[in-house]
Amino acid sequence: MEIDPFIFRLSIFILSIFIGYYVVWSVTPSLHTPLMSVTNAISSVIIVGAIIAGLAGNSENIFSISSTFGFLAISLASINIFGGFLVTHRMLAMYKKKKKDK
C-alpha cells in the first residue's frame, strides 16, 4: 500500500515545529521584536496561494470572485512582505556594539 502524500506533509510539518522550537529558543531576547517582524514577513509566503488564485482567472473574466480575493490577498501579503522585511532591516541596522574608543 502506498503512503498518502498527506503523511509526508504532516512529517514535514511536525519536524518543522521542532526545528522552530530549537531555533527560536536560541534567539537572543534582545532580538525578540525583530523576530516577530521577520516571522510576520515570512508567514506572508501565503502569497503563493494568492498568486495561484489571482492567475486562475481566464482571459474573459479576470476578476472572477475567486481571483478577486486572490488579488486582494496578494496586496495584503505584499504589504507584510515588504513592510516586514524592511522594518526588520531598519531595526537590525540599529543594533550596534559598543565602540572601542575612549
Added chain:
Amino acid sequence: MISENLSAIFYLISGVLFILALRGLSSPETSRQGNFFGIVGMVIAITVTFLSTGNFSSGFAYVLIFLLIGGLIGAFIAYKIPMTAMPELVAGFHSLVGLAAVFVAIAAFLNPEAFNLGSLGDIKLGSLIEMSIGAAVGAITFSGSVIAFLKLQGIMSGSPITFKGQHPLNALILISIVVVTYLLCSTQSSNFFWILLAISFLIGFLLIIPIGGADMPVVISMLNSYSGWAAAGIGFTLENTALIITGALVGSSGAILSYIMCKGMNRSFFNVILGGFGATEQSSSTGSKEQKPVKSGNAEDAAFLMKNASSVIIVPGYGMAVAQAQHALREMVDTLKKNDIKVSYAIHPVAGRMPGHMNVLLAEANVAYDEVFELEEINNDFANADVAFVIGANDVTNPAAKNDPQSPIYGMPVLDVEKCKSVLFVKRSLSPGYAGIDNSLFYKENTLMLFADAKKMTEEITKNL
C-alpha cells in the same frame, strides 16, 4: 512552465532559507544576514509560483499591479513608522496575514480547480478540512489582531472589557466552530463556509477584548503564533512545503514567545487568555490606603546623586516608550559616562508592550547592545550599584512580588532594584502601575521620586550633571 517536482524542490529551498533567517537572530552580528536569507527565500517562492503556473497571459499584469501596490504601502509604512509604535505595527501586520489566509481560503473554496482540490461543491475532504482550519484560524488572527492594534494604538481603552457569561459564550462559539466545520465537510454547502468565517471573526474579537493593556506582550505573541498556524493550514491545502515549514516555524516561535512572556509575569497562559487582570485588583492595595510619606526630589537632586555614584543601572519600562524618552536617556548616560560612571541597562522580559520592545528603543537611541542586560544577567549587580534609575517602569520592580504572598503579582520575577544604595523613580504620579498594586519601593528611605514627564526630567538631569 516548470515541473511540479522542480517547484517543490524550490519551495523546500525557500523553507530552509526561512529557517536560516530565524537562526540568524541568535546574535545581532548574524541577524542582518539572516534577514537577507529570508528575503531570498521569499523571492524564490514567488518566482517559482509564477513559473509553475506558467500562465502569463490573463491575470499576470494584475498580479504584478496588486503586488506593487501592497509592496509600496508596506515599504512606506516600514520607513515611516516610529520605533515606539512597533507593537501596533506588528499587531497590524498579524491582522493582514490572518486576512490574507482567509482570502486565499475563500478563493480556494470558490475555485478549487485552480488548486487541484476537486471542483466546487465536491472538494476533497482532506483539503476541505485543512481549508476550514486555515480559514478559521486566519479569521481569529485577523479580528484578534485588529482589537490588539486598537488597544495598543489607544483608540480602544486598554482596560479589560468583561461581561457576564463571557466564558460560557466563548466556549459555545468554539464548540460551534467545530460543529460548523463538520457540517461544512459533510454537506459541502458554501453557507456553512460563510458561517464558519463569521463566527471565527466573532470569537477572535471576543477573545481579545477582556485582555488588558499590559498583557499585550502575551497577546501579540499568541497572535503571532496563530498567524503561523493559519499559514500552515493553508499550506496543507495548497500542498506547499514552503508554507507548511514557515507556518510551523512561526507557530512555534509565537508559542515560545507567549511562554516566555507568561513566565515573565508568573502567570499561566490560561490566566492571561481568560483576561480581566488588572480590572478590579483592589485586595492587596487596601492595606496601604493611608498616605505614607514619600520623598520627592527634582532634577538637581537626581543629578547630584548620580554624579557621586560610581555605577548606575537604568531600568526602562513602558513609560519611557510613551514619553519617547529613549534619546534623552542616552544623552544623560553619555554625560554620566564622561564622568567615568559605569552605566548599564536592565530589561525585564515583559517591559513594554511586546517582547524585546525596550531593546529596540534603546538600539534606536544608539545604545550599544552589549550594555543592555536581561533580568537574570544583571539582577545580582543591583546590590553593588549605587543608583538605580527607574524610568517608566513600576510593577517589574515591585518587591511585593518577592515578599507579599497576598499580592497578585507574587512570584513574578522582578528586578532587585531595592538592593541599590539609592533608587530614583521617574514617574508622572504616585498612581499604582497597571496591575493596580501599590509599590512599597516608593516609600523607602533610599528612594527619591521624580514626578515629571520622563523625557523632560531626563533632559533636566542632563543639564544639571
